[in-house]
Amino acid sequence: MNHSALRKYLPASLLFILAFSSTQLLAAPKVHTVTLGPSRRAPYVPTDATPETKSDEASTLHVRALYVDDRQKEWTTGEVHDVTDRTFTVRRALRLNDALPTDSAPRWVWEPGPWLMVDRISGHVTALHLPDFDSVVSNVVWFRDYAAYCGIGTTARGGLFAVVAQLGARKAVVQKKIGEWPQANHFIPVCQPAKWQRLPMRVTLQPTSGEATTYDVLGSSSLVEDGDNSDEN
Numbered sequence: 001m002n003h004s005a006l007r008k009y010l011p012a013s014l015l016f017i018l019a020f021s022s023t024q025l026l027a028a029p030k031v032h033t034v035t036l037g038p039s040r041r042a043p044y045v046p047t048d049a050t051p052e053t054k055s056d057e058a059s060t061l062h063v064r065a066l067y068v069d070d071r072q073k074e075w076t077t078g079e080v081h082d083v084t085d086r087t088f089t090v091r092r093a094l095r096l097n098d099a100l101p102t103d104s105a106p107r108w109v110w111e112p113g114p115w116l117m118v119d120r121i122s123g124h125v126t127a128l129h130l131p132d133f134d135s136v137v138s139n140v141v142w143f144r145d146y147a148a149y150c151g152i153g154t155t156a157r158g159g160l161f162a163v164v165a166q167l168g169a170r171k172a173v174v175q176k177k178i179g180e181w182p183q184a185n186h187f188i189p190v191c192q193p194a195k196w197q198r199l200p201m202r203v204t205l206q207p208t209s210g211e212a213t214t215y216d217v218l219g220s221s222s223l224v225e226d227g228d229n230s231d232e233n
Contacts, residue, residue: 032123035064035074036159042093042110046136056147061110063093077112081142083167083228086120088224089128089142115140115147122226130165138163141194145223146173148203150191158188162205162213168222174215177206196204 065137066074072204077091082088094113097106112135130140132151137160140148140149145167155158158179164174181191187208197205 019055033071033166034120034123035066035067036090037067039064039070044110044112061093061095061112063110066090066116066118066125068125074116077118083117083142083145083223084225087117087166087223088116088120089115089147091140092116092127111135119226124226128167130163131175132161132163137190139189139191139193141196143196143198143201143203144219146203146217148174148194148196148205150178150205150207153177160207162215164203164215164217166219166222169219169222172206173217173219174203176213176215177207178213181211183209 033160040179042061042063043059045059059137061077063075063077065072066076075095076090077093077210078091080088082089092113092115094107094111097110098109099105114133114135115130117126117128118124119126130138130147130151132138132153133140133149134152136149138149140147142148146182147163147165147167149163151161151163153161156178158181159177161184162174162176162178162180163172189208192206192208194210197203202214203217204212204214
């Protein structure tokens with residue numbers, strides 16, 4: 001039956017409902033399933049390891065596969081941080097080929113990598129480019145949509161920096177030089193884990209070999225999730 005015949009036998013109100021329902025079905029976004037697999041141990045040798053710091057635990061990286069709709073997207077390591085009820089961050093685990101040009105076969109090694117932001121609804125996985133982040137030195141501590149850590153300056157202003165980065169923001173909220181880098185015979189870890197305070201929002205960062213400094217963190221969330229529309233009422 002063609003459209004003309006269908007309009008002849010069905011009332012206009014029913015035709016409108018059918019057309020509206022079809023449009024809604026076509027526009028409905030697909031909901032994805034995001035899961036993390038079981039943890040497993042992978043061999044890992046930190047680049048700053050010394051005979052005093054080497055141990056079975058320090059030489060092991062706990063990795064988990066990240067799946068979107070039952071398809072593996074990444075390897076991850078460490079704990080998940082829930083930013084909102086649909087978005088979380090987790091650190092990527094890298095499997096690198098450490099073979100020299102003269103080696104006859106690949107030599108695979110594991111290392112902790114950059115941070116990822118994952119949207120549970122859209123299934124999007126985004127690599128985060130945190131300012132001055134260094135995979136060895138930076139021990140990120142999250143609060144809300146803020147990441148606090150010590151970073152290494154990569155430009156002419158190089159050194160050790162206290163950094164607070166916010167998801168969705170173009171510039172770091174805090175970026176203060178707190179020491180020189182590189183440092184001979186530096187402490188491991190280079191900095192102590194950041195300590196957050198809720199009200200007023202503050203964070204304390206401390207080099208292991210230096211004094212603690214507390215920074216006020218001002219601003220509102222700048223994270224935009226898929227489907228957000230600031231013009232909607």
